Amino acid sequence: MAKITLSGLAHSYLPHPKGPKDYALKRIDHEWEDGAAYALLGPSGCGKTTLLNMISGLLQPSEGRIFFGATDVTDMATAERNIAQVFQFPVVYDTMTVYENLAFPLRNRGVRGEAADARVREIARMIGMDDRLNDKARGLTADAKQKISLGRGMVRNDVNAILFDEPLTVIDPHMKWELRTQLKALHRQFGHTMIYVTHDQTEALTFADKVVVMTEGEVVQIGTPAELFERPAHTFVGYFIGSPGMNLLPAQVEGSVARIPAGEVALGAAYPALSGEVEIGIRPEFIRVTGDGLPVRIRRVEDVGRHKIVRADLADRAIDIMVPEGAEIPAEPRVRFEPEAINVYADGWRVAPGGEREAA
Numbered sequence: 001m002a003k004i005t006l007s008g009l010a011h012s013y014l015p016h017p018k019g020p021k022d023y024a025l026k027r028i029d030h031e032w033e034d035g036a037a038y039a040l041l042g043p044s045g046c047g048k049t050t051l052l053n054m055i056s057g058l059l060q061p062s063e064g065r066i067f068f069g070a071t072d073v074t075d076m077a078t079a080e081r082n083i084a085q086v087f088q089f090p091v092v093y094d095t096m097t098v099y100e101n102l103a104f105p106l107r108n109r110g111v112r113g114e115a116a117d118a119r120v121r122e123i124a125r126m127i128g129m130d131d132r133l134n135d136k137a138r139g140l141t142a143d144a145k146q147k148i149s150l151g152r153g154m155v156r157n158d159v160n161a162i163l164f165d166e167p168l169t170v171i172d173p174h175m176k177w178e179l180r181t182q183l184k185a186l187h188r189q190f191g192h193t194m195i196y197v198t199h200d201q202t203e204a205l206t207f208a209d210k211v212v213v214m215t216e217g218e219v220v221q222i223g224t225p226a227e228l229f230e231r232p233a234h235t236f237v238g239y240f241i242g243s244p245g246m247n248l249l250p251a252q253v254e255g256s257v258a259r260i261p262a263g264e265v266a267l268g269a270a271y272p273a274l275s276g277e278v279e280i281g282i283r284p285e286f287i288r289v290t291g292d293g294l295p296v297r298i299r300r301v302e303d304v305g306r307h308k309i310v311r312a313d314l315a316d317r318a319i320d321i322m323v324p325e326g327a328e329i330p331a332e333p334r335v336r337f338e339p340e341a342i343n344v345y346a347d348g349w350r351v352a353p354g355g356e357r358e359a360a
Ligand SMILES: Nc1ncnc2c1ncn2[C@@H]1O[C@H](COP(=O)(O)OP(=O)(O)OP(=O)(O)O)[C@@H](O)[C@H]1O
Pocket: 013, 024, 042, 043, 044, 045, 046, 047, 048, 049, 050, 051, 199
């Protein structure tokens, strides 16, 4: 296992990039901790696969260096990097049995005998295939084959990192949750450095210790699931993560008060004068529907199990509010924002109460 350092890493597929727009991955400098589970999360085309392929060695970066521990691996081929990879679609040998498939990466590295046998059986148990070890892979469903691919990815314990590229795409929805849980357990047990690409926030948030959120080739935040929820560093993180996402309202901020078109809102901290396009962000979970506060017009109430989502208009802005299932909504509804849960943004980036803008 290894710490992974990305140093001035950037990539353009064009031979002569002219500006930021020409980069599929804009410059990133970061150290990824040894043994941590990371998810790369973002919409289609944001650069996740580009970044993953540079870490695996499938793609040579146009700028910057990559280190595994102290070793510069930028010019090394994938095979030399000592990593395991699990792709979107199963990679298994149809003519081999489940056992032989799982043992293959170990045999390749000269691991045989009792140690290999114990490891194969342990992994088979964790992916729920221990009663099918003698079956040929050929007859198995896509689902079962992908479980074997996951098992093969995790069978060696001496890899620098395990990279997953949307590995649950072909898995049946009800199995996804179980496999995610298994992956998490495997990570806890074996402590591999894991990098997991997905566009699905539930997958990212349940799997990862740290989520790397990307949009338009840029890493906008690397944080724990709680940090992404409570303090989104960028408005993109606010509305991309959460269901529904964060409400954003244009505002003028003076000290600890924000003026929005509907009226005044108390903030949890005081801010210095801010320049640029200023907005406040509040998640639907932290808006209370009460008899006092700012008046809202309710358009629709959606029942989503333990909560209701209230779609409302606050002056000229649409907002989403989450209320408990049994909550009463007054005849003349008004809303209050929890001051401590309000984030302030300037030009898309979160501003700390001291005034400094955050960056990824
Ligand atoms: N081989 C290539 N040549 C030129 N442009 C590419 C190439 N591969 C990807 N791109 C472009 O780079 C950008 C990032 O693509 P990338 O595949 O890394 O995104 P992604 O987040 O993994 O998307 P998806 O989830 O759809 O796979 C996109 O605009 C894409 O069109």
